[in-house]
Amino acid sequence: MEQEKACVKNGIDCIDKYDYLFEGKRLGLITGPTGLNRQLESTIDILKDRYNLKALYSPEHGVRGNLQAGVHVDTYVDEKTGVPVFSLYGDHRKPSPEMLKDIDVLVMDIQDIGSRYYTYLYTMSYCMEACAENKKTFVLMDRINPIGGIEVEGNVLDPEYSSFVGMYPITNRYGLTAGELAMLFNKEFGIGCDLAVVGLEGWKRDMYQKDTDLLWVSPSPNIPTMDTAVLYNGTCLFEGTNISEGRGTTKPFEMIGAPWLDPYKLADKMNSKSLPGVLFRPVYFEPTFSKHKGQQCKGVQIHVTDYKAVKPVEVGIKLLYEIMDQSSDNFEWLPPSTEKGRYFIDLLAGCEDVRLRRYEADELLYRWKAESLRFKNCKEQYHLY
Known part of the structure; x- marks a missing residue:
């Protein structure tokens, strides 16, 4: 008999409790096709109907999910709402002051997958930096980590190899929600923006997406399940x-x-x-x-x-x-x-250890395990759930 799935609400489903963050403010929104509530209504449309949504910001794959991996995004107008869309996956990975001049609060609602390589994480951190520099509030609509919030695996990235597929010294699998990771980035890596997290309800750390009643929407074109x-x-x-x-x-x-x-x-x-x-x-x-x-x-x-x-x-x-x-x-x-x-x-x-094959697999993984344990001890102070 199949185990009963837990009723879980992502941040967007709890928005009524956080009205004070949005009411009377000019909003910008970074999102993608996973920015949806439980009824599969787009966060774009929800914020446009309820508040003053002034701008959209597109990460890799576009705000409506119409672009393949690696395709550069240009500034355009969202055909459904008429709201301008600024690209964060082209010439600008960090919003410029010009892109932020008409907003007070920058909101982000995107499903990540709990992996260091995922570019959405660094779109998030760049936007947090821009908010700190331009005195804007950054609001993260939290979402579950679909592969659980307990397991941590892999090495801590050497900052010498920082890039858009791994910017900060965190492990391959980091065991945090996006909101928790934003808190860690903000403090551990000195971003220091005015950060608010719209929290989850009903999620426990040992839950994977299959343990919840949430529908699966592909976070990007090549993550179908x-x-x-x-x-x-x-x-x-x-x-x-x-x-x-x-x-x-x-x-x-x-x-x-x-x-x-x-x-x-x-x-x-x-x-x-x-x-x-x-x-x-x-x-x-x-x-x-x-x-x-x-x-x-x-x-x-x-x-x-x-x-x-x-x-x-x-x-x-x-x-x-x-x-x-x-x-x-x-x-x-x-x-x-x-x-x-x-x-x-x-x-x-x-x-470089993998490419140079400095260690055979078992020894490499043994060394990485010590690094993952060290990161696990650090990340637990940012747990919200």
């Missing part, structure tokens, strides 16, 4: 390689492969490691876009058998190292990009 969100904390590392991470398939970040791999050998080897909460199945797939577009890839699909037991960073590292071992000379790290001339894998991993 909660299982994807869990695995992303480890399999996102493949974005720094010439191995397909499953973009261009119906199972991004769950199917991993390349044209030269032996899917049966890879699946057998990974299953022999007895990693908790997952099973590996040999698969063939052909991406419709991104790496190896139109080519047959051979690899594995990672099936989550117990979403509370799986350790996604361990899964990602052990699968990466196994694929390196089975790839002969075919495996490559993607060359350095424009972010300070760093390899993309170094920006994702927050260090």
Whole structure:
């Protein structure tokens, strides 16, 4: 018999209790397609109907979710409301004084996925910095962490490898809601903005999205399910390689492969490691876009058998190292990009240790565990729930 799901309200569902933050103020809103209440009404429309919504701000993928990963956004007008939309994923990642001049309060309502690589986190921190510099209030509409608020996994990013896929020294999986993370960023990293958090109701830290009665809306085009969100904390590392991470398939970040791999050998080897909460199945797939577009890839699909037991960073590292071992000379790290001339894998991993393979998987994960425990002790002081 299926366990009864908990009734949970995100921040936008509790807005009536926070009327004092919005009434009589000129509002700006950073949002995306996940900015919805329980009835799937857009936060854009709710704020436009109730208050004085003056401007929208678009992160990666656009305010209505109409853009793929990495597509730069230009300033435009939201066709439904007529409100101007300023881009925060193009020439400006931080709002300029000009973009903020007509507002008093900058509100943010976007579902994150509990992962350091997710660019929405740094859109949030840049906006917090802009609010501090321009004397505006920043209001975070909190949302659940869909992969729970207890587990912490991975290394603490070395600030030398700071980028838009990892700006601050936090772990890959950080175990906080967006509101809690905003509080941590504000204090630990000296942003110091006037911050308010519109809190959740009914959520407990051990709850994943599947434990709640909230509907799943994809936080971005390549995170179609909660299982994807869990695995992303480890399999996102493949974005720094010439191995397909499953973009261009119906199972991004769950199917991993390349044209030269032996899917049966890879699946057998990974299953022999007895990693908790997952099973590996040999698969063939052909991406419709991104790496190896139109080519047959051979690899594995990672099936989550117990979403509370799986350790996604361990899964990602052990699968990466196994694929390196089975790839002969075919495996490559993607060359350095424009972010300070760093390899993309170094920006994702927050260090050079993975690319240089300074340690084998078990030792690397052992070292990272000490870092994650240190971060866990720090982050607990910011728990709201």
